[in-house]
Amino acid sequence: MRKKIVIVSDCIDAAYNEMRQKINSYIDLYGDFDIEIEPLVPVKNFSMINAQFLTRLMAEIYPPGTIFMTIIGPTRFKSERIFFESKKGQIFVGANSGIFSWIVNDFGIKTIFKFNNQNWVSFGGKNVSAEITAKIACNFPYRKIGINFNKKDFYNQNILDGTIVHIDNFGLMKIKNAQLNLKEGTKLELFLNSKKFAVGIYAERMMDYSDGTWVLYNGSSLWGMPELGRVRKDTSTLKTKIKVGDNIKWRIKK
16 A cells, blocks of 8 residues: 655645655655655644644544654744654654644554754754655664654643634634534533633534524534534634634533
């Protein structure tokens, strides 16, 4: 089966092409391998929360053996560059900055290494991680490209329930929370960072309702995480200035 590489990054301009071609050039150097680099999974600029979610979302649908290279670097501190294989059999390459917390919490770590090269270099995604990713894809033994890394040193950054982890191009907000168990049409008071901002309803199918209605429903991602948005209004978050990382809560309207 063709091996796949998935790049998850906020480097969404020409930088993606640089990373992609750098990986391809190493693959060509190492031999004749059937490896495909998937289209970019674009992350909201500087958002560790969005990067965590999108990496986890992609891991849900790709098969064992897939290699994920997650590149985002908004933190002030310098993190170790690591790669690890989860107990699901997927491989992840990136920084020990918290971006893989969701993955590790759900799937655990089978084996983990840090890069041999930990020296700082500008655009490490292209100039360091691309080579490691290519070597993993070309079946280099882990111990030839990395050094054992203590699992206890893995940096875990949990995301609180209620956090908006993604906003799609329709303005629909994906919220880290358990699946909802409410009656169709239940009226809800909606709170943004503890401040009430709208009244909406719970629905199984949001499109059944009038344009502009705020609807909370069980969405399509992972275990059916709740989603919130306005029916057929792709400006939901622009008008209310809602962003990834904000917290959404709700309570039944009396």
